[in-house]
Amino acid sequence: MSSFLGTYNISLDEKGRFNVPAKFRGTLEQSGPQLVVCAMEPFLVVFPQKEWALNEEKLSSLNAFDIEDRTRLREFYSRATDCEMKSGKILLPLNLREIAGLKKEAVLVGMSKTFEIWSPDRWDKQEGG
Amino acid sequence: MSSFLGTYNISLDEKGRFNVPAKFRGTLEQSGPQLVVCAMEPFLVVFPQKEWALNEEKLSSLNAFDIEDRTRLREFYSRATDCEMKSGKILLPLNLREIAGLKKEAVLVGMSKTFEIWSPDRWDKQEGG
DNA sequence: TTCTAAAGTGTCGCATAATGTAACTATATG
DNA sequence: CATATAGTTACATTATGCGACACTTTAGAA
Numbered sequence: 001m002s003s004f005l006g007t008y009n010i011s012l013d014e015k016g017r018f019n020v021p022a023k024f025r026g027t028l029e030q031s032g033p034q035l036v037v038c039a040m041e042p043f044l045v046v047f048p049q050k051e052w053a054l055n056e057e058k059l060s061s062l063n064a065f066d067i068e069d070r071t072r073l074r075e076f077y078s079r080a081t082d083c084e085m086k087s088g089k090i091l092l093p094l095n096l097r098e099i100a101g102l103k104k105e106a107v108l109v110g111m112s113k114t115f116e117i118w119s120p121d122r123w124d125k126q127e128g129g
Numbered sequence: 130m131s132s133f134l135g136t137y138n139i140s141l142d143e144k145g146r147f148n149v150p151a152k153f154r155g156t157l158e159q160s161g162p163q164l165v166v167c168a169m170e171p172f173l174v175v176f177p178q179k180e181w182a183l184n185e186e187k188l189s190s191l192n193a194f195d196i197e198d199r200t201r202l203r204e205f206y207s208r209a210t211d212c213e214m215k216s217g218k219i220l221l222p223l224n225l226r227e228i229a230g231l232k233k234e235a236v237l238v239g240m241s242k243t244f245e246i247w248s249p250d251r252w253d254k255q256e257g258g
Numbered sequence: 259t260t261c262t263a264a265a266g267t268g269t270c271g272c273a274t275a276a277t278g279t280a281a282c283t284a285t286a287t288g
Numbered sequence: 289c290a291t292a293t294a295g296t297t298a299c300a301t302t303a304t305g306c307g308a309c310a311c312t313t314t315a316g317a318a
Contacts, residue, residue, distance in 0.1 A: 019295055036134065056241065078238045080134040087278060095136065144266065148305055216268055
């Protein structure tokens with residue numbers, strides 16, 4: 001077990017926090033409350049700490065002194081935020097909510113090792129299309 | 130979690146200091162308050178002491194008798210300044226502020242092991258483009 | 259040296275944002 | 289229905305960012 005599966009409709013409070021669904025909570029707690037949220041264009045991706053570390057390893061092959069490589073690294077890191085689950089909740093920073101077009105409602109989508117956060121209308125669009 | 134992530138809008142005081150965001154502060158404190166700030170053309174890069182040392186190692190593989198290598202080394206070292214975080218703040222020397230076009234506002238961009246400092250307009254330009 | 263201006267440093271308080279707690283509502287389970 | 293669990297809202301508490309100000313140090317001129 002312990003992988004993120006399924007789709008959940010959740011709501012954000014006025015500060016941008018949401019309750020982690022009970023089934024996700026168990027999976028998250030296995031790797032500690034630390035996690036990284038990263039904007040990937042139309043949606044957000046939540047990485048548990050370990051999973052993020054694996055990603056960083058892949059990125060470490062890029063050369064920080066090469067302009068193009070550095071730009072790619074920047075795109076990735078600049079839109080990431082480390083946060084943690086506290087009292088069963090995760091706070092999404094304002095800038096990430098804006099990038100993802102999140103207001104009051106959101107859709108969580110399990111992706112096995114990670115899960116995604118969509119705005120409901122974007123989700124419906126890509127579901128329908 | 131000890132890596133620099135995310136984007137922060139910060140402001141410089143009249144002396145050119147800025148408050149290090151709380152999340153960066155923890156990461157910085159792990160390697161001591163000592164750090165090196167280095168100009169990399171349109172922006173500045175802040176290296177914690179340890180990370181700077183690793184970089185020096187890499188650069189030491191360059192050949193000091195090769196003109197091009199030597200030029201790269203010179204570019205790198207000549208525009209670096211060592212400074213430190215004091216009372217949670219970092220003072221950016223005037224010459225570096227001028228190189229980066231910094232006035233009152235700035236954008237901090239996490240790059241995992243280091244972070245960058247941009248002037249807001251340059252940052253918007255490279256984001257949009 | 260002494261004076262003066264400029265640059266660097268520490269601290270405090272306020273406004274705002276982040277966080278924890280608890281109460282309340284909804285949904286599921288038997 | 290009664291109970292338990294999950295989800296939501298609201299409010300109290302705490303932390304953070306930032307400006308203001310005072311003090312210290314440095315550098316140069318007289």
